[in-house]
Amino acid sequence: MHRLLPLLLLLLAPALPATAQPSTETFPYPLKVDRLPNGLTVVRVPFRSPGLVAYYTVVRVGSRNEVEPGKTGFAHFFEHMMFKGTKKHPEGERDRIVASYGFDDNAFTTDDFTVYHSYGPSAGLDALIELEADRFRNLEYAEPSFRTEALAVLGEYHKNESLPELKMEEQLSGTAFKVHPYRHTTLGFYEDIKAMPEAYAYSRTFFERWYTPDNTLLFIVGDFDDAAVMRQIREQYGPWDRKLAQVTIPEEPLQKEKRTTHIDWPSSTLPRHVLAWHTPAASLTTTSAAIQAVLAAYLAGPTSPLFKELVLEKQWVESISSDSYPRRDPSLFTLTATLKDEQNRASVNDAFTRAVRELASGKVDTARVRAIQSNIRYGLLMDLEAPNDVGLQLAWCAGIFGTPDGLARHLQNISKVQPEQLVSFARRYFADNNLTVLTLTPAAGGKP
Incomplete structure (x- = not known):
């Protein structure tokens, strides 16, 4: 397993x-x-x-x-x-x-x-x-x-x-x-x-x-x-006759102030820096899950300005990523950096914050949004080469959305996302009072 x-x-x-x-x-x-x-x-x-x-x-x-x-x-x-x-x-x-x-x-x-x-x-x-x-x-x-x-x-x-x-x-x-x-x-x-x-x-x-x-x-x-x-x-x-229990899942209250947490890792590894915001649950009747799928690539994907600046040009980080997969209940949208050196943490944090604020201000690259939408769709189609591939993708989306056609409908929602929706989403959810910051500092040396 x-x-x-x-x-x-x-x-x-x-x-x-x-x-x-x-x-x-x-x-x-x-x-x-x-x-x-x-x-x-x-x-x-x-x-x-x-x-x-x-x-x-x-x-x-x-x-x-x-x-x-x-x-x-x-x-x-x-x-x-x-x-x-x-x-x-x-x-x-x-x-x-x-x-x-x-x-x-x-x-x-x-x-x-x-x-x-x-x-x-x-x-x-x-x-x-x-x-x-x-x-x-x-x-x-x-x-x-x-x-x-x-x-x-x-x-x-x-x-x-x-x-x-x-x-x-x-x-x-x-x-x-x-x-x-x-x-x-x-x-x-x-x-x-x-x-x-x-x-x-x-x-x-x-x-x-x-x-x-x-x-x-x-x-x-x-x-x-x-x-x-x-x-x-x-x-x-057919003879399987049990019925699903009714159990209430506690609802998370709204976060009202910025939270921080730190890990002193006892052995050598690379430093980590994570920004995480609460975001809505996945649903097929809204575009929230689709917006987050596009946002993940837009902010942290290989065509993003953050990737170009932090990974390719300044080489401050080994990698950046975003946790954006759909969840049944309100969850977290994250931006994560694996730093090469602890001394660049503040600069990386500033770059993350600047990218989010620019988006919330209304600055959005429409052509790149459209390219990301196409890439998500064609990337999936290229991964459906065998029955096992198809089964996994269908099962994953059914587990989240609860319906056999969850995958197709989620992809349809992704194709409907408009650039201005990324802006409104960032304005609504990427606020400091909704933010949790995690930092990890390794033992002296900071190298794996």
Whole structure:
């Protein structure tokens, strides 16, 4: 299993007949969509890939759903437990069957959703459907196995804490957020991870609460017989009858003053500098997520004046970047610099601040905005060369937006962004009272 750090569910009528949605300029492949009576959304994408199929299961639960005190990190932890077996297929048997067909099989958890994915021969699709339906309906594991895996997750945390990125994420999130679960990382608070071996009973509650058909979308992409696949899907997943729990996610109050946080990193690495502003949740009915996607490239991409000045000309920084991927709830838009030398921190901060203020003043390069929009679209299309690529992109956007066509609609929104919207967005959100600044200074020397 691996973890990726780096778009409301459209409910179709029960037993909706499959419909082929025509290709659009933004997404070139038709989606066949059914929703079973139990709420499971099943999306099939025929793709010219003789003998190959990708199978993605999206469960819309992530660390944002961890609202109980002392129970952070469970979405990620439970991803591990989903590989532990059932009465029909005890632990290890699923792995052997999947390996016998040659499937590449894995999973990942984000703040907003969890994805299970397999990629391999169409000849093994029937077996895979039965295995997947069985574990999502009938997962079983004993307390000793649970405790063992909890220790493995603790080991994963210890491995990650040797990197400055985890500490940066923890400290930035904990400073910028005071109430919302985004204040902890997907791994969770360290004290909660240490206490996980004692939470066996809660783990069963977590499974019943979130692993439900009405909170899950399947994406099957590649070479397969659609009618045969749907017959088996209905047979295997049809009896799955749990219902999604209603749990209130705390709303983060407005930030009213600038916040700062600092990390003294105990070993050698390069200094870091991060500016982060609170921004709206992703939605397909507004252009907020699309604006932020364009803004990330506009301010920190390789065609940006910041990149030209800081990376190419003055060579003060090794890299600049922006965290802009869509999130289900209000989150952060960041500008991050990896500095070559601590002495240039103030100058880099000034350059970041100047670029944001220039944009807010109304100075915007229309031609570059249009070029960025085209680059986002064509860059995605170039990445859709295999069923696994298509499955990943569709799954990611479905996890955020909750609808099978989230990817196409998000791309359509990006194409509609107007240059003046970048200006108004910067004026509204990139204010000092909405800003959190994180700085990281390494041990003497400041070199990796």
